[in-house]
Amino acid sequence: xxxxxxxxxxxxxxxxxxxxxxxxxxxxxxxxxxxxxxxxxxxxxxxxxxxxxxxxxxxxxxxxxxxxxxxxxxxxxxxxxxxxxxxxxxxxxxxxxxxxxxxxxxxxxxxxxxxxxxxxxxxxxxxxxxxxxxxxxxxxxxxxxxxxxxxxxxxxxxxxxxxxxxxxxxxxxxxxxxxxxxxxxxxxxxxxxxxxxxxxxxxxxxxxxxxxxxxxxxxxxxxxxxxxxxxxxxxxxxxxxxxxxxxxxxxxxxxxxxxxxxxxxxxxxxxxxxxxxxxxxxxxxxxxxxxxxxxxxxxxxxxxxxxxxxxxxxxxxxxxxxxxxxxxxxxxxxxxxxxxxxxxxxxxxxxxxxxxxxxxxxxxxxxxxxxxxxxxxxxxxxxxxxxxxxxxxxxxxxxxxxxxxxxxxxxxxxxxxxxxxxxxxxxxxxxxxxxxxxxxxxxxxxxxxxxxxxxxxxxxxxxxxxxxxxxxxxxxxxxxxxxxxxxxxxxxxxxxxxxxxxxxxxxxxxxxxxxxxxxxxxxxxxxxxxxxxxxxxxxxxxxxxxxxxxxxxxxxxxxxxxxxxxxxxxxxxxxxxxxxxxxxxxxxxxxxxxxxxxxxxxxxxxxxxxxxxxxxxxx
Amino acid sequence: xxxxxxxxxxxxxxxxxxxxxxxxxxxxxxxxxxxxxxxxxxxxxxxxxxxxxxxxxxxxxxxxxxxxxxxxxxxxxxxxxxxxxxxxxxxxxxxxxxxxxxxxxxxxxxxxxxxxxxxxxxxxxxxxxxxxxxxxxxxxxxxxxxxxxxxxxxxxxxxxxxxxxxxxxxxxxxxxxxxxxxxxxxxxxxxxxxxxxxxxxxxxxxxxxxxxxxxxxxxxxxxxxxxxxxxxxxxxxxxxxxxxxxxxxxxxxxxxxxxxxxxxxxxxxxxxxxxxxxxxxxxxxxxxxxxxxxxxxxxxxxxxxxxxxxxxxxxxxxxxxxxxxxxxxxxxxxxxxxxxxxxxxxxxxxxxxxxxxxxxxxxxxx
Ligand SMILES: Cc1cc2nc3c(=O)[nH]c(=O)nc-3n(C[C@H](O)[C@H](O)[C@H](O)COP(=O)(O)OP(=O)(O)OC[C@H]3O[C@@H](n4cnc5c(N)ncnc54)[C@H](O)[C@@H]3O)c2cc1C
Ligand SMILES: NC(=O)c1ccc[n+]([C@@H]2O[C@H](COP(=O)([O-])OP(=O)(O)OC[C@H]3O[C@@H](n4cnc5c(N)ncnc54)[C@H](OP(=O)(O)O)[C@@H]3O)[C@@H](O)[C@H]2O)c1
Ligand code: SF4
Numbered sequence: 001x002x003x004x005x006x007x008x009x010x011x012x013x014x015x016x017x018x019x020x021x022x023x024x025x026x027x028x029x030x031x032x033x034x035x036x037x038x039x040x041x042x043x044x045x046x047x048x049x050x051x052x053x054x055x056x057x058x059x060x061x062x063x064x065x066x067x068x069x070x071x072x073x074x075x076x077x078x079x080x081x082x083x084x085x086x087x088x089x090x091x092x093x094x095x096x097x098x099x100x101x102x103x104x105x106x107x108x109x110x111x112x113x114x115x116x117x118x119x120x121x122x123x124x125x126x127x128x129x130x131x132x133x134x135x136x137x138x139x140x141x142x143x144x145x146x147x148x149x150x151x152x153x154x155x156x157x158x159x160x161x162x163x164x165x166x167x168x169x170x171x172x173x174x175x176x177x178x179x180x181x182x183x184x185x186x187x188x189x190x191x192x193x194x195x196x197x198x199x200x201x202x203x204x205x206x207x208x209x210x211x212x213x214x215x216x217x218x219x220x221x222x223x224x225x226x227x228x229x230x231x232x233x234x235x236x237x238x239x240x241x242x243x244x245x246x247x248x249x250x251x252x253x254x255x256x257x258x259x260x261x262x263x264x265x266x267x268x269x270x271x272x273x274x275x276x277x278x279x280x281x282x283x284x285x286x287x288x289x290x291x292x293x294x295x296x297x298x299x300x301x302x303x304x305x306x307x308x309x310x311x312x313x314x315x316x317x318x319x320x321x322x323x324x325x326x327x328x329x330x331x332x333x334x335x336x337x338x339x340x341x342x343x344x345x346x347x348x349x350x351x352x353x354x355x356x357x358x359x360x361x362x363x364x365x366x367x368x369x370x371x372x373x374x375x376x377x378x379x380x381x382x383x384x385x386x387x388x389x390x391x392x393x394x395x396x397x398x399x400x401x402x403x404x405x406x407x408x409x410x411x412x413x414x415x416x417x418x419x420x421x422x423x424x425x426x427x428x429x430x431x432x433x434x435x436x437x438x439x440x441x442x443x444x445x446x447x448x449x450x451x452x453x454x455x456x457x458x459x460x461x462x463x464x465x466x467x468x469x470x471x472x473x474x475x476x477x478x479x480x481x482x483x484x485x486x487x488x489x490x491x492x493x494x495x496x497x498x499x500x501x502x503x504x505x506x507x508x509x510x511x512x513x514x515x516x517x518x519x520x521x522x523x524x525x526x527x528x529x530x531x532x533x534x535x536x537x538x539x540x541x542x543x544x545x546x547x548x549x550x551x552x553x554x555x556x557x558x559x560x561x562x563x564x565x566x567x568x569x570x571x572x573x574x575x576x577x578x579x580x581x582x583x584x585x586x587x588x589x590x591x592x593x594x595x596x597x598x599x600x601x602x603x604x605x606x607x608x609x610x611x612x613x614x615x616x617x618x619x
Numbered sequence: 620x621x622x623x624x625x626x627x628x629x630x631x632x633x634x635x636x637x638x639x640x641x642x643x644x645x646x647x648x649x650x651x652x653x654x655x656x657x658x659x660x661x662x663x664x665x666x667x668x669x670x671x672x673x674x675x676x677x678x679x680x681x682x683x684x685x686x687x688x689x690x691x692x693x694x695x696x697x698x699x700x701x702x703x704x705x706x707x708x709x710x711x712x713x714x715x716x717x718x719x720x721x722x723x724x725x726x727x728x729x730x731x732x733x734x735x736x737x738x739x740x741x742x743x744x745x746x747x748x749x750x751x752x753x754x755x756x757x758x759x760x761x762x763x764x765x766x767x768x769x770x771x772x773x774x775x776x777x778x779x780x781x782x783x784x785x786x787x788x789x790x791x792x793x794x795x796x797x798x799x800x801x802x803x804x805x806x807x808x809x810x811x812x813x814x815x816x817x818x819x820x821x822x823x824x825x826x827x828x829x830x831x832x833x834x835x836x837x838x839x840x841x842x843x844x845x846x847x848x849x850x851x852x853x854x855x856x857x858x859x860x861x862x863x864x865x866x867x868x869x870x871x872x873x874x875x876x877x878x879x880x881x882x883x884x885x886x887x888x889x890x891x892x893x894x895x896x897x898x899x900x901x902x903x904x905x906x907x908x909x910x911x912x913x914x915x916x917x918x919x920x921x922x923x924x925x926x927x928x929x930x931x932x933x934x935x936x937x938x939x940x941x942x943x944x945x946x947x948x949x950x951x952x953x954x955x956x957x958x959x960x961x962x963x964x965x966x967x968x969x970x971x972x973x974x975x976x977x978x979x980x981x982x983x984x985x
Contacts, residue, residue, distance in 0.1 A: 437932070443701075454927055460818065460829035
């Protein structure tokens with residue numbers, strides 16, 4: 001059967017472009033999760049897995065198997081994936097789902113039979129532990145666990161995927177794998193996109209382990225390893241608390257172990273060991289220990305080396321933080337990064353504000369724009385007309401906001417932010433350039449445009465409303481976007497910073513390959529040198545690049561900086577460019593790290609994410 | 620103009636926004652309505668930012684061997700202190716690149732377009748001569764002043780005659796309204812028109828709620844009421860000259876004043892702000908705007924619209940209530956003889972200029 005007939009080129013291309021950031025695994029737009037995936041949370045049932053399946057069938061990498069038939073048949077064509085995926089990536093996977101249906105229909109009309117994949121002894125043993133439904137060796141499932149956009153690794157199809165339902169089952173799987181000398185790797189949601197969750201052996205997918213228990217008296221939440229940041233934050237927020245989370249689709253346990261979980265909230269809530277009260281692990285031989293046990297392996301220490309993780313976290317007690325009812329967000333605009341860093345450092349030192357992050361022009365414009373073309377135009381307006389090249393984004397109570405207003409000439413407060421967000425399509429079309437051009441002021445244009453007397457004029461120009469915003473998206477999505485942006489939280493900086501549903505938009509145009517470095521915030525030279533080096537190396541290799549964000553840490557003494565390279569991960573030539581660039585980047589950062597106190601490459605923190613931050617920030 | 624007088628004009632031009640110098644100059648002549656680039660105009664792709672004018676050594680020397688007179692009008696006309704280094708570079712350093720070239724060439728006459736406002740902060744009469752001034756309203760005035768002095772010293776040393784031309788504020792062609800830029804005199808008017816169009820669209824729709832927030836209301840017959848007091852000096856006003864007067868005056872002086880001197884190309888009748896307000900209201904059917912004297916204008920009592928307008932027009936304020944009087948005896952002696960005079964900026968000229976501005980959407984094709 002020729003798959004090309006039902007899966008045309010444009011659909012294949014879209015399927016191959018799935019970023020694997022797992023945003024379809026959380027119900028972040030209240031569309032409801034993909035219904036079949038909710039029932040059977042193998043990655044393969046999620047839209048992400050279906051895109052992989054489409055890609056694999058089109059490339060004839062796998063036969064049509066029983067699981068493939070089930071996955072395709074189970075799709076209800078409800079359309080949720082189209083809305084979710086468009087929101088972050090701009091892609092429309094519905095046509096993939098329809099093509100898969102057409103493909104299966106044609107297959108069945110021809111009277112062809114799905115391939116039956118025989119069970120082997122190993123699979124039987126795994127099924128004995130987790131039950132029949134939750135272990136598989138069917139390639140239609142396996143291939144959803146075989147790769148991510150990481151450009152430096154090839155597809156690696158695992159032998160088995162298993163979804164334990166409890167810590168006990170998980171421990172048994174680890175013990176079994178150890179005894180059988182089969183490599184096993186735990187997978188949260190695969191959102192690390194760094195080639196970490198692949199093995200020829202067993203992939204342990206923790207997505208059935210999603211219990212959350214809040215313990216307010218101990219200011220903590222006890223969670224299972226399948227709980228995502230979005231889900232935990234939602235549970236905590238419902239009771240009036242906050243947890244420090246980052247990427248919403250990341251599992252909290254996986255994120256802490258993997259990167260130490262950094263976010264703009266790290267300014268007050270810290271990173272690494274700061275997140276946890278305790279964690280339970282099973283090491284690779286099946287021994288269970290808790291981090292607080294005095295005889296346990298020391299997960300809080302740090303060594304500047306690429307090490308294995310201490311084991312699989314089967315449960316964690318995560319710190320919760322208080323929230324006051326007067327928190328709001330504001331953005332402080334800057335023309336130069338140096339001024340933004342100095343301000344962010346200053347407020348961090350003075351303990352003003354909670355979440356503090358410097359966002360570069362790309363982040364700012366893509367986060368608030370519902371489409372890529374609007375993001376590009378927005379960035380242009382911000383930088384060339386308003387002279388805003390970066391902003392310091394702050395969440396703070398009324399005292400913090402009032403202090404900030406006294407420190408800077410102007411801010412984008414929560415209502416102005418709302419106005420910009422809902423009026424963006426008008427902003428980029430407006431005559432603003434025309435009237436700002438003649439200003440000739442000694443102050444940056446944004447100070448005039450954001451002045452109190454100008455705001456009503458801006459409001460008139462932008463006509464901010466959910467309808468105005470929705471006009472920027474495809475016609476058939478407008479009603480959805482209008483209803484979505486009628487909900488106040490979609491323009492509430494506090495909610496957006498807590499739930500971070502827009503951050504993956506940074507990669508809407510291309511997959512991002514992120515570099516993260518802990519840095520001193522003073523003197524500015526170190527940051528400047530890093531940024532210049534990243535930029536130069538990218539230019540040398542013809543790679544698109546940009547500053548991501550910088551967040552102050554520990555009263556402004558240190559910070560974390562993200563610099564991003566952008567590549568089309570479906571293009572081998574682009575992967576090759578990254579491979580070559582890496583040969584320049586690693587020595588550059590290592591050299592800087594040796595000569596400058598406070599510079600640490602995140603690559604050494606991978607899998608040592610539970611370490612005390614002091615051990616890598618000041619050692 | 621120069622081409623009509625029989626000169627061969629070598630036009631130093633740089634590329635911009637992906638357009639080659641030739642393309643840019645061609646577009647300029649198209650805009651001027653001539654039939655292509657006149658044959659006596661030759662384009663020399665170069666760049667004043669470079670000490671060698673962006674020319675190869677051979678081209679530099681070839682050009683030097685062909686030049687008899689130089690007209691220098693390139694300038695950074697921004698007022699913004701933040702752009703000081705860029706303005707200093709364009710108005711001062713780059714002048715020296717050209718003066719250096721002049722010294723190495725057969726050039727015997729250097730024509731430098733300066734500004735009447737090189738006079739700096741003054742009240743009363745500003746002489747048609749090099750003066751010592753230390754205080755300026757902005758970096759533009761300051762750099763033009765320094766440039767004049769420096770050009771005079773340099774040319775004196777090198778034995779090159781120097782004419783300094785000092786126009787006041789140039790607006791479009793008084794007969795056609797034609798202009799390429801809508802800055803200076805146009806900008807404050809443009810802000811008012813912008814506000815009017817924001818609240819009262821071309822097809823008559825009114826945004827009452829939005830307008831109210833700025834204290835703006837609507838009257839009968841498409842009028843819009845803007846409660847706006849604009850600070851104005853008791854005497855003086857804006858010194859405005861049309862570009863056609865400037866070009867005619869420049870060429871007459873260039874032809875006549877062969878010993879080198881300083882000339883004010885200015886208007887004897889500065890326009891009071893109140894007149895321009897009147898014109899603006901009449902042309903754009905606006906009411907409510909009035910000129911008030913500084914002593915009657917308390918900034919603490921400003922309404923939102925006034926704060927907005929003042930913020931946008933702050934840098935132009937000193938030119939709107941200018942009390943500098945430009946002596947133009949020397950220029951007048953030449954211009955009177957040739958029957959060249961500066962027209963009064965009356966309502967008829969204002970209308971012509973505004974009709975043009977509206978027709979080309981204030982230079983914004985979209
Ligand atoms: C758009 C985008 C933005 C991001 N921004 C941030 C950010 O701001 N801050 C940040 O910290 N990270 C960020 N990341 C990285 C990513 O969120 C983290 O790597 C996170 O770990 C991914 O979670 P996951 O559950 O998908 O982990 P996976 O990718 O499934 O696993 C990551 C690693 O952790 C291991 N692991 C998973 N679960 C467990 C467990 N229970 N016990 C032990 N080890 C486990 C895996 O074996 C693997 O080595 C970002 C990623 C993307 C795509
Ligand atoms: N307009 C007025 O009201 C007024 C009043 C008094 C005096 N003047 C004087 O008249 C002259 C012309 O003014 P204008 O209003 O026509 O100004 P303008 O529209 O800003 O034009 C300035 C010209 O200078 C050129 N220029 C600027 N920086 C340059 C650089 N670094 N290198 C090379 N060329 C550069 C520009 O070339 P590009 O196009 O390549 O950028 C442009 O052609 C100036 O000397 C100004 O001081 C003007
Ligand atoms: S259309 Fe199909 S794949 Fe998409 S969310 Fe609905 S059921 Fe899932």
